[in-house]
Amino acid sequence: MAVYSIKDLEQLSGIKAHTIRIWEKRYELIRPNRTDTNIRYYTDDDLRFLLNVGLLNRNGIKISKIAKMSDKEISKQVANISEFNTEHVTELDALTISMIEMNEYKFSHIISTNIKQIGLEKTMLEVINPFLSKLAPLWLSGSIQPAQVHFITCLIRQKIIVAIDQQPLCYKEGTQTFLLYLPEGEIQELILLFVHYLLKIRGKKAIYLGQNIPIDELSTAYKIHQPEFIYTILSPSFNKMPIPTYINHLSTGFPESSILLSGYQATEADIKITPNIRFLESLSDTITFFDKLP
Numbered sequence: 116m117a118v119y120s121i122k123d124l125e126q127l128s129g130i131k132a133h134t135i136r137i138w139e140k141r142y143e144l145i146r147p148n149r150t151d152t153n154i155r156y157y158t159d160d161d162l163r164f165l166l167n168v169g170l171l172n173r174n175g176i177k178i179s180k181i182a183k184m185s186d187k188e189i190s191k192q193v194a195n196i197s198e199f200n201t202e203h204v205t206e207l208d209a210l211t212i213s214m215i216e217m218n219e220y221k222f223s224h225i226i227s228t229n230i231k232q233i234g235l236e237k238t239m240l241e242v243i244n245p246f247l248s249k250l251a252p253l254w255l256s257g258s259i260q261p262a263q264v265h266f267i268t269c270l271i272r273q274k275i276i277v278a279i280d281q282q283p284l285c286y287k288e289g290t291q292t293f294l295l296y297l298p299e300g301e302i303q304e305l306i307l308l309f310v311h312y313l314l315k316i317r318g319k320k321a322i323y324l325g326q327n328i329p330i331d332e333l334s335t336a337y338k339i340h341q342p343e344f345i346y347t348i349l350s351p352s353f354n355k356m357p358i359p360t361y362i363n364h365l366s367t368g369f370p371e372s373s374i375l376l377s378g379y380q381a382t383e384a385d386i387k388i389t390p391n392i393r394f395l396e397s398l399s400d401t402i403t404f405f406d407k408l409p
Contacts, residue, residue, distance in 0.1 A: 118157070207242070299327055300353065
């Protein structure tokens with residue numbers, strides 16, 4: 116069972132800690148547990164309940180009315196709103212609840228509905244990426260369980276792979292080639308998979324090497340395909356060598372390719388720019404770059 120502070124609840128629910136305390140005192144909506152040293156903490160059940168309350172409140176139901184509802188009535192109202200309300204704030208609440216519950220049907224239904232209505236690209240930018248950004252600090256701090264995060268990321272991964280597989284493999288003569296990989300030690304490949312999809316849907320040839328790729332293996336693929344572009348992500352967890360050293364290896368080792376770098380460590384490091392290095396600070400920047408290619 117996970118344990119949450121009131122700040123964790125604020126981060127996950129979007130409800131201010133001050134408001135949560137008022138709801139506790141005035142309506143007894145949530146009764147926090149306390150440690151031996153009198154520090155309040157909350158459980159998965161508390162978080163799930165607060166997410167449901169916040170979702171109902173944002174959709175026009177007053178707290179005084181919610182406080183009088185039974186758990187069954189609250190669940191029914193939440194199900195109705197989640198089913199038919201496609202506002203992204205409501206969907207983020209519903210996605211968070213489905214993560215806490217590890218509810219595959221609920222999560223998959225929300226994502227699949229968005230993909231049908233607005234396509235995978237907009238779904239990733241407007242729904243999935245904000246959802247993951249919301250979870251990131253809590254995951255790093257240990258406030259949510261790794262199993263819950265892995266469960267959700269695997270479901271998202273499946274959706275992206277299906278979308279990639281649906282794209283044709285035929286390319287026009289002279290199509291630019293991209294080599295996609297994650298460095299040695301890097302295993303979080305959701306964004307890399309999404310970049311693969313972005314390229315394929317734009318008719319580009321993408322050679323996907325995946326995660327945990329040493330530079331010597333990258334060299335093998337480079338010699339075979341001679342790509343115009345090499346794309347990778349340097350996340351905060353990359354620690355195989357100093358970032359400037361690693362980027363210099365890429366720049367000098369693959370001089371005929373444009374090296375496209377994304378991720379926190381790539382964009383924040385103080386690095387001397389070379390002619391074949393380009394930094395893409397966000398997914399929006401990446402998409403803009405792809406769309407400007409001939």
